[in-house]
Amino acid sequence: MIKVALIGAAGYTAKEFLELITRHEYLELDSIVSDSLTEGTTINSIWPRLSSRIEKKVQKKLNNKVDVALLAKSTSESQKYAVQLLAQGIRVVDLSAAFRLKDVDIYEKTYGETHQSKDLLADAVYGMPEIYRTNIREANLIANPGCYATSVILGSYPLFFHKIVDPKNVHVSAYSGISGAGIRNTDSTYSFVERNENITPYKILGHRHVPEINQELSSASESDISIAFVPHLAPLNKGISSTIFLEPKDSNQITATKIHQMYKEFYASEPFVRVLPLDNIPSISNVVSTNYCDVGIFYSNELGKIVISSVLDNMVKGAVGQAIQNINIMFGLEEKTGL
Numbered sequence: 076m077i078k079v080a081l082i083g084a085a086g087y088t089a090k091e092f093l094e095l096i097t098r099h100e101y102l103e104l105d106s107i108v109s110d111s112l113t114e115g116t117t118i119n120s121i122w123p124r125l126s127s128r129i130e131k132k133v134q135k136k137l138n139n140k141v142d143v144a145l146l147a148k149s150t151s152e153s154q155k156y157a158v159q160l161l162a163q164g165i166r167v168v169d170l171s172a173a174f175r176l177k178d179v180d181i182y183e184k185t186y187g188e189t190h191q192s193k194d195l196l197a198d199a200v201y202g203m204p205e206i207y208r209t210n211i212r213e214a215n216l217i218a219n220p221g222c223y224a225t226s227v228i229l230g231s232y233p234l235f236f237h238k239i240v241d242p243k244n245v246h247v248s249a250y251s252g253i254s255g256a257g258i259r260n261t262d263s264t265y266s267f268v269e270r271n272e273n274i275t276p277y278k279i280l281g282h283r284h285v286p287e288i289n290q291e292l293s294s295a296s297e298s299d300i301s302i303a304f305v306p307h308l309a310p311l312n313k314g315i316s317s318t319i320f321l322e323p324k325d326s327n328q329i330t331a332t333k334i335h336q337m338y339k340e341f342y343a344s345e346p347f348v349r350v351l352p353l354d355n356i357p358s359i360s361n362v363v364s365t366n367y368c369d370v371g372i373f374y375s376n377e378l379g380k381i382v383i384s385s386v387l388d389n390m391v392k393g394a395v396g397q398a399i400q401n402i403n404i405m406f407g408l409e410e411k412t413g414l
Contacts, residue, residue: 222393
């Protein structure tokens with residue numbers, strides 16, 4: 076069995092991880108560490124849904140040697156924990172954005188804080204198996220991607236990789252369920268009264284996931300990209316839907332069928348990316364509580380526009396499902412195990 080420690084237990088991602096690990100045949104939950112919960116608290120008293128499935132009690136610090144730790148902490152806390160855990164020979168999968176961006180200046184500008192563990196950035200592997208599977212196998216530190224970023228990157232990566240689209244003309248309209256705001260958010264904006272029967276854009280042209288989208292798609296296209304990204308809060312518990320608008324460099328060289336075939340070939344061996352039949356519209360309801368990302372492809376030769384629709388569960392493929400997928404790869408397990 077692979078012994079796992081969960082560092083941070085009070086948030087939605089921690090709850091989702093605990094749900095998933097109960098059905099994983101090779102991962103053993105050894106320890107649950109939390110700064111905010113009282114030591115000795117049983118996890119099922121925090122999350123009654125887990126009663127009779129997880130009897131572990133919360134610890135203030137990690138006392139046991141484990142094989143891998145999942146960090147469900149803030150960026151600044153993750154930076155500290157990662158240093159300590161790696162020094163003990165414990166591999167780390169970090170759910171925060173602490174190690175996603177390779178450029179420390181972009182990180183500090185984006186997150187408004189000094190990076191405390193910048194020496195680890197070079198060795199951190201961006202945890203998107205569809206792109207970095209080989210690197211993930213040997214990695215000691217995985218930077219789990221953001222939820223919006225996962226949706227947009229998986230949705231558009233083949234087009235940038237094959238250099239089909241104009242990298243300076245990228246527009247995304249994305250919608251997320253409220254769980255993405257976190258369990259402790261007391262802003263009335265996230266109350267039922269404000270969210271029910273309402274959709275609201277936020278952080279227009281300034282969302283924190285944009286730099287990691289830029290980083291990965293620029294790498295794929297071997298050129299800088301420019302993305303206008305507008306996220307929205309939707310009256311959903313979970314789920315992300317990203318609509319990606321792109322322009323081909325040469326509309327005379329492509330057709331909808333060619334684009335669709337390109338995607339089918341690119342993701343042919345990927346267990347968690349489902350390329351839908353041409354012109355089929357993805358639906359959040361088909362991916363909620365799964366580790367799948369569904370991708371729909373649309374092209375108008377008359378308009379010279381490619382539109383990609385990408386949907387996933389922000390808590391699963393957008394967070395802890397992808398983290399477990401990464402752990403499976405790190406320890407040589409079948410990638411779909413427990414998912």
